[in-house]
Amino acid sequence: xxGVTQTPRYLIKTRGQQVTLSCSPISGHRSVSWYQQxxxxxxxxxxxxxxxxxxxxxxxxxxxxxxQFSNSRSEMNVSxxxxxxxxxxxxxxxxxxxxxxxxxxxxxxxxTVL
Amino acid sequence: xxxxxxxxxxxxxxKGGISIINCAYENTAFDYFPWYQQFPGKGPALLIAIRPDxxxxxxxxxxxxxxxxAKQFSLHIxxxxxxxxxTYFCAETxxxxxxxxxxxxxxxxx
Numbered sequence: 001x002x003g004v005t006q007t008p009r010y011l012i013k014t015r016g017q018q019v020t021l022s023c024s025p026i027s028g029h030r031s032v033s034w035y036q037q038x039x040x041x042x043x044x045x046x047x048x049x050x051x052x053x054x055x056x057x058x059x060x061x062x063x064x065x066x067x068q069f070s071n072s073r074s075e076m077n078v079s080x081x082x083x084x085x086x087x088x089x090x091x092x093x094x095x096x097x098x099x100x101x102x103x104x105x106x107x108x109x110x111x112t113v114l
Numbered sequence: 115x116x117x118x119x120x121x122x123x124x125x126x127x128x129k130g131g132i133s134i135i136n137c138a139y140e141n142t143a144f145d146y147f148p149w150y151q152q153f154p155g156k157g158p159a160l161l162i163a164i165r166p167d168x169x170x171x172x173x174x175x176x177x178x179x180x181x182x183x184a185k186q187f188s189l190h191i192x193x194x195x196x197x198x199x200x201t202y203f204c205a206e207t208x209x210x211x212x213x214x215x216x217x218x219x220x221x222x223x224x
Contacts, residue, residue, distance in 0.1 A: 004157070033210070043158070043203060043214040056210045090157050097210050105157030 002027065004106035006091050012112045018079040021109045025072050025093030031055075032074040033103065034066060037088040046089075049074055050097035078111075086113045117141050120204050120215030128223050133191040135218045137204035140185065144206035147180065149189050150214075152201045161202070162189070194222045 005024040013019050025032050034046040045058040049068035066076040072093075078085055088110050092103040119138045127133050139147075148163035164171045164178040164187065171178045177190040191198055199222050204215040 031210070033212075035212075042216050043212075045211045045213070048210045050210075058211070092157070103160065103212065105159065107155065107157050 004091055004093050004104055006089075006106040006109050008109060009107065010110050010112075012114060013081050014114050015081055015083060017081050018077060019081060019111060020075055020077045021089050021091075021111075023074045023076075023091030023093075023106060025074070025091075026104055029093035029095050029104070030072050031094045031097045032068055032072065033092045033094075034074070034076050035090040035092065035105075036060075037090055037108070038086070043090070046076065048097065055097050081113045083113050086111060117213050118204060118206055118215040120218060122218060123216065124219045124221070126221045126223065127194050129194065129196060131194050131222075133194045133198070133220055133222070134188060135202055135204070135220070136186065136188045137215050138184075138186045139206050141206070141208065141213075142185070144208050144213075146207040147178070147187050148205050148207070148212075149176075149178065150203045150205060152203065152217075158203060191220075194220075196222045196224050198222050 007022045031050045033048040035043050037043045047066050048056040052068045063079045068074045088108040090105050090108045092105045094102050117140050121136050149161045150158035151161045152158040162173050162176045164180050166182055169180055175192045180187040202218045205212045
């Protein structure tokens with residue numbers, strides 16, 4: 001059974017640009033969550049999607065957005081990139097919303113903003 | 115703001131020793147307390163978890179101890195092995211989100 005797949009694995013952008021990251025959950029999983037990991041702030045919750053609807057949102061500015069498609073695949077977008085957005089962006093999936101204890105994480109997309 | 119305080123930040127133990135990582139929480143609304151293990155270049159992976167109505171849970175060499183009155187929980191790794199060298203995160207869940215501790219980098223020397 002394939003795990004959570006995130007693309008791209010690495011990318012470099014410059015300030016002011018925007019970026020889109022993609023996540024394919026484990027087959028049969030309908031909930032997708034996104035987390036940002038940085039050395040300074042650790043792992044922080046961005047948002048969760050279930051059945052194409054955002055169910056929960058963390059404390060991030062509106063430049064961070066996401067969506068989920070009917071096949072449960074998800075994308076997140078960061079607009080007007082800032083240096084501080086450099087981070088590892090992790091996607092996690094679970095069968096249903098609320099199953100936070102059974103989250104399965106991908107290997108992440110490492111974003112560097114120059 | 116961090117609602118889970120994890121310590122120590124780093125830990126070095128000898129092979130065969132016991133590794134102990136502690137976490138303290140503030141929000142009593144949390145309903146599930148998992149520990150995640152993360153190797154370099156990988157995403158976190160669920161290691162073991164406990165619900166607040168249980169005081170201890172053991173799975174192989176890994177044990178969680180939970181003290182509800184003190185709002186603390188800890189991970190004990192018995193007979194630590196070099197392969198256990200990783201970063202460990204405690205977490206709490208509330209609804210559909212995880213709140214993570216700051217992480218503990220564990221090094222087990224052979």
